[in-house]
Amino acid sequence: MAEIAERVEDNPKTAFEKSDWPLGTIGLALLGILIFLAIAPFVLMGAFPRAVSDVSRALTVEPPQPRLQTDPSEDLARFLVDEDKRLSTYYWIDKKKGIVHIPIEQAMQELAEEGIVGFPRGKP
Secondary structure, three states: OHHHHHHHHHOHHHOOOOOOOOHHHHHHHHHHHHHHHHHHHHHHHHHOOHHHHHHHHHOOOOOOOOOOOOOHHHHHHHHHHHHHHHHOOOEEEEOOOOEEEOOHHHHHHHHHHHOEOOEOOOOO
């Protein structure tokens, strides 16, 4: 039995480690990680100027449609005024092609005078 034990101890394939983990190296690695985690936020704050955050705060970003109304009656009044302005003014739709928007009253009057295909001029 002693012979088998000697052969096992001398064989490098069956040997075991004679020491534990190197605690000093592991301790230094952990200390380095802690120091890095303590310093990294300050380095990052210095890397990005505050002007970027000031500009981003100054930008007004509205939420996507549909938005909740804070004053529906005012929104409706503003919509009606804008719609009336759009329907009663001239503006270019496509300047290159010569297409212009004319007021709705004028468009209705011209259609009534000329007649529409399928609806002759004299019929209601």
